[in-house]
Amino acid sequence: MKKLGMGLVGPGFIAAHHIDAVRRLGDVEIIGIAGSSLDSAKKRARELGVARAYANYQELLANPAVHVVHNTTPNHLHKEISLAALRAGKHVISDKPLASSVQESRELFEAARDAGVANVVTFNYRGHALVQQARAMVAKGKLGAPVFIHGCYLQDWLTDERTYTWRLDPKLGGASSALGDIGSHWCDLAEHVTGARITAVLADLHTAVPVRQAPVASAKAFANQTKSAQRRKVTITSEDIASVLLRFDNGARGSLIVGQVLPGHKNDLRLEVNGRVASLAWQQEKPNELWIGHHAQANTLLTRDPALLDTSARSYAHLPAGHPEAWADAFRNLIADAYAWIRKGGKPETKPDALPSFADGYRNSLVIDAMLRSHAAGGVWQDVEQHRE
Numbered sequence: 382m383k384k385l386g387m388g389l390v391g392p393g394f395i396a397a398h399h400i401d402a403v404r405r406l407g408d409v410e411i412i413g414i415a416g417s418s419l420d421s422a423k424k425r426a427r428e429l430g431v432a433r434a435y436a437n438y439q440e441l442l443a444n445p446a447v448h449v450v451h452n453t454t455p456n457h458l459h460k461e462i463s464l465a466a467l468r469a470g471k472h473v474i475s476d477k478p479l480a481s482s483v484q485e486s487r488e489l490f491e492a493a494r495d496a497g498v499a500n501v502v503t504f505n506y507r508g509h510a511l512v513q514q515a516r517a518m519v520a521k522g523k524l525g526a527p528v529f530i531h532g533c534y535l536q537d538w539l540t541d542e543r544t545y546t547w548r549l550d551p552k553l554g555g556a557s558s559a560l561g562d563i564g565s566h567w568c569d570l571a572e573h574v575t576g577a578r579i580t581a582v583l584a585d586l587h588t589a590v591p592v593r594q595a596p597v598a599s600a601k602a603f604a605n606q607t608k609s610a611q612r613r614k615v616t617i618t619s620e621d622i623a624s625v626l627l628r629f630d631n632g633a634r635g636s637l638i639v640g641q642v643l644p645g646h647k648n649d650l651r652l653e654v655n656g657r658v659a660s661l662a663w664q665q666e667k668p669n670e671l672w673i674g675h676h677a678q679a680n681t682l683l684t685r686d687p688a689l690l691d692t693s694a695r696s697y698a699h700l701p702a703g704h705p706e707a708w709a710d711a712f713r714n715l716i717a718d719a720y721a722w723i724r725k726g727g728k729p730e731t732k733p734d735a736l737p738s739f740a741d742g743y744r745n746s747l748v749i750d751a752m753l754r755s756h757a758a759g760g761v762w763q764d765v766e767q768h769r770e
């Protein structure tokens with residue numbers, strides 16, 4: 382089988398995981414990395430054992446050996462680079478959120494549709510075997526009709542006011558910070574697992590740390606920045622905590638809390654679905670367990686075991702029970718689905734069911750936008766603009 386060539390633009394925190402996931406596939410050649418300068422690209426290429434470094438994304442796109450572009454740049458660069466890659470006829474795997482605004486996301490969705498290539502947005506939590514199990518259970522009616530869909534995505538890496546990230550700058554991160562960065566994951570996951578669409582939201586956003594002492598040098602997510610000597614004062618306008626009420630198109634109600642300044646919560650993403658017959662709950666920090674709740678019989682805890690999973694979820698589990706699989710494995714599953722789609726030509730009809738596309742990224746940005754509008758209107762219900770291809 383002919384090897385596909387991949388190139389990556391944006392050598393930050395997540396780049397290593399894209400490269401690692403692609404390496405685990407075995408049949409993809411890593412051609413090179415582009416950064417904002419040749420130096421930064423060279424440094425990252427050396428660290429990750431990648432042969433070539435490019436001074437800019439244009440040079441990488443000009444290489445015909447690159448068939449697939451992974452866009453791992455900060456949000457404000459997503460549109461420009463993904464569009465250029467699509468126009469160059471490349472398949473594109475973009476980090477989430479798809480872009481900085483609804484308009485940009487729409488443009489990208491339309492450009493990808495018109496280009497007829499594979500287009501993927503990394504809502505990677507879909508790649509967990511027990512997430513796929515949960516989705517299969519809801520689809521097969523094991524829970525009865527879902528009535529309450531709720532959860533959280535809580536982190537603490539922005540707790541210290543001496544920590545700063547481009548995600549907090551609306552010009553670089555987009556209008557929303559915590560909601561766009563991690564609330565977006567939860568909304569995608571809730572809709573993916575339940576098959577229900579969020580139709581209306583009521584949101585209350587807040588900036589708990591309104592002034593930060595930012596290190597002069599920019600840093601990667603989760604990096605310890607407290608030791609930096611040179612600092613500048615930055616006023617923060619985007620939210621670091623949010624509470625949202627939700628209504629779904631199947632009549633279900635729900636709620637979501639999101640925050641990135643919450644001591645003790647590292648990457649605490651939880652989703653619970655209560656149906657009329659049974660409930661389920663999944664936590665990304667305990668990804669090998671699925672809680673299944675009953676009213677008139679004992680609750681159960683399903684341990685990830687390929688033999689016990691729905692056939693649709695089995696291919697997302699690789700190790701026997703008792704050998705935990707986690708974040709990197711789920712990320713690899715998403716990338717594996719992406720390349721399976723690419724090998725089939727990237728046409729909509731061959732997209733693997735669990736794989737999030739630019740259409741999902743666009744839809745997700747409509748949901749986050751409704752939350753921002755709800756808050757800006759003083760906390761009133763806002764409809765989510767509904768979009769289907």
Ligand code: SOE
Pocket residue numbers: 536562563566602648
């Ligand atoms: C930082 O909040 C971050 O790396 C997000 O950007 C990722 O999407 C999330 O999965 C983990 O946390």
